[in-house]
Amino acid sequence: MKKITRMCLAGFLFLNLHFSENLMSQEIIPTYSDYLTDNLYLLHPSMAGAATINKIRLTARQQWFDVDNAPGLQTLSIHGRATEKVGVGGIVFNDHNGNFSKRGVYGSFAYHLNFAVRDTYLNLLSFGISGGLIQHHLDQTGFSGYDPLLGEDDLTDYYGNVDLGMSYYYNNFFTHLTIKNILEGQRELFISDAGAGNQRTIFFSTGYVIEPGHSPWSLEPSLLVQYRDFSGEKALDLNFKAYYRGLEEGGIFGGLSYRRGFEGADFVNERGNNTREALQYVTPFAGVQFKNFLLAYTYSEQFNEVVLSNGGFHQITLGYNFGSNRERHNCGCHNINHLWH
Numbered sequence: 001m002k003k004i005t006r007m008c009l010a011g012f013l014f015l016n017l018h019f020s021e022n023l024m025s026q027e028i029i030p031t032y033s034d035y036l037t038d039n040l041y042l043l044h045p046s047m048a049g050a051a052t053i054n055k056i057r058l059t060a061r062q063q064w065f066d067v068d069n070a071p072g073l074q075t076l077s078i079h080g081r082a083t084e085k086v087g088v089g090g091i092v093f094n095d096h097n098g099n100f101s102k103r104g105v106y107g108s109f110a111y112h113l114n115f116a117v118r119d120t121y122l123n124l125l126s127f128g129i130s131g132g133l134i135q136h137h138l139d140q141t142g143f144s145g146y147d148p149l150l151g152e153d154d155l156t157d158y159y160g161n162v163d164l165g166m167s168y169y170y171n172n173f174f175t176h177l178t179i180k181n182i183l184e185g186q187r188e189l190f191i192s193d194a195g196a197g198n199q200r201t202i203f204f205s206t207g208y209v210i211e212p213g214h215s216p217w218s219l220e221p222s223l224l225v226q227y228r229d230f231s232g233e234k235a236l237d238l239n240f241k242a243y244y245r246g247l248e249e250g251g252i253f254g255g256l257s258y259r260r261g262f263e264g265a266d267f268v269n270e271r272g273n274n275t276r277e278a279l280q281y282v283t284p285f286a287g288v289q290f291k292n293f294l295l296a297y298t299y300s301e302q303f304n305e306v307v308l309s310n311g312g313f314h315q316i317t318l319g320y321n322f323g324s325n326r327e328r329h330n331c332g333c334h335n336i337n338h339l340w341h
Helices: 001-020
Strands: 054-063 072-081 087-099 100-114 123-138 155-168 173-180 201-208 217-228 234-247 250-268 273-288 293-302 313-322
Touching: 087 123, 273 313
Parallel strands: none
Antiparallel strands: 054 072, 054 313, 072 087, 087 100, 100 123, 123 155, 155 173, 173 201, 201 217, 217 234, 234 250, 250 273, 273 293, 293 313
């Protein structure tokens, strides 16, 4: 009985880990920790063109190398300033998990208002909107047997959605609020109860960059809260990040992120005790920027009593910065400034 219970819990945690990271949303790009590796635009449309440089970011994430058909994600984003106050951007992504995959493309428009008296200081309020076209695909050709309810052909569904967001930077302080998947709609590939077409998810994040004296080091504590409207699911990220700008033509950064979900499962462990498990994992990350190039790596390890695999989650981020023609701000706002100057 305990073995069956542990198998059921492992299945629950597999679903909870893969889907709770993006709060069970069927259409948004899964929310992992890539926003901590200089890729905030992937999460917040208001960051399109907010920086003093234009950015290209390519990410590749693979989960559980020891599990067949494990989840994987690839994203490509580009954004920059089109005019003094207007930013634009675009995202292409491919998210796959076994026989199911989703692909999509997003375009973004952002408007930036800097209320600072001098251009070198930062008091920036930004608004952003993204519109996307997404494809769901279920490959049933490899299924054994035949189920008339499923059929035997590939199934594909297309739909669109909209994200809205705003960001505010005041020197070293920052905060973001983004609402994803504002539009409701039933998905042909999924049989769900009334109201399940509501995939709206709210993200709120805030943080502060600490600069101790004239040291080349700076520290950035931050947090991210996720809330899924339909199911009420919630998750919290606690982050700590450090920057070093002492290199001649570059800089390095690194840190640690802890994610905790607020939903879980009750079960009896091997010691015969009743216990409850919620999603939790730790992600160390590190990166280096040399001139206009960026390379970053993240590794996530799940901390639960029952897990589907002993393998972790690996992600690589490659970046290129271009079009640097705006003056650096006099603050430690590293998501806005160059890491080095």
